């Protein structure tokens with residue numbers, strides 16, 4: 312069994328994914344970290360040296376690899392669902408959960424942790440808010456293809472599990 316967490320930067324995929332995996336006694340895998348290990352480069356380095364398009368190709372390759380792993384919770388990167396066949400792969404090979412957190416909450420979380428995220432690096436609070444709103448509008452249709460949507464500002468791993476169990480039986 313595989314669980315994929317998707318959603319905007321700052322929605323808590325990495326944080327909640329780790330907690331969820333430990334509850335289930337599954338392995339936890341962060342797609343960004345997996346990618347950094349595979350290519351021996353950090354995400355900001357790849358964006359800077361090779362550009363976003365190259366990053367997206369690497370991200371897709373990594374997703375295809377991890378989609379064969381057993382009993383894992385995968386925290387994806389915020390953009391992963393919006394490129395290539397990634398959303399199809401996740402829906403086909405696991406339970407895909409969209410963490411739907413409102414943009415004000417995202418902005419306040421992301422102000423604290425911008426440096427490792429090349430897409431928002433150096434933005435002022437107002438610019439960040441505007442950027443999140445615009446990008447969320449484009450990304451939402453992809454995110455909403457997830458089999459499960461969990462919304463709120465304080466989503467817990469229990470809530471995610473209950474949803475999957477309740478709807479899946």
Ligand SMILES: Nc1ncnc2c1ncn2[C@@H]1O[C@H](COP(=O)(O)OP(=O)(O)O)[C@@H](O)[C@H]1O
Pocket residue numbers: 318319320321322323324325326327386389420421423424464465466
């Ligand atoms: N439920 C939460 N409540 C408050 N802050 C959170 C919550 N989940 C994550 N954060 C904080 O938000 C930031 C981004 O979380 P992270 O798990 O890295 O998100 P993602 O992987 O979706 O980008 C981190 O600083 C984290 O501590």
Ligand SMILES: O=C(O)C1=C[C@@H](OP(=O)(O)O)[C@@H](O)[C@H](O)C1
Pocket residue numbers: 318319320321324325343354387388389390391427428429430
């Ligand atoms: O939203 C995006 O396009 C990205 C999100 C990041 O992951 P997080 O969502 O874990 O921050 C990381 O993959 C990269 O910086 C691009």
Ligand SMILES: [Mg+2]
Pocket residue numbers: 324325341343386387388
């Ligand atoms: Mg993350």
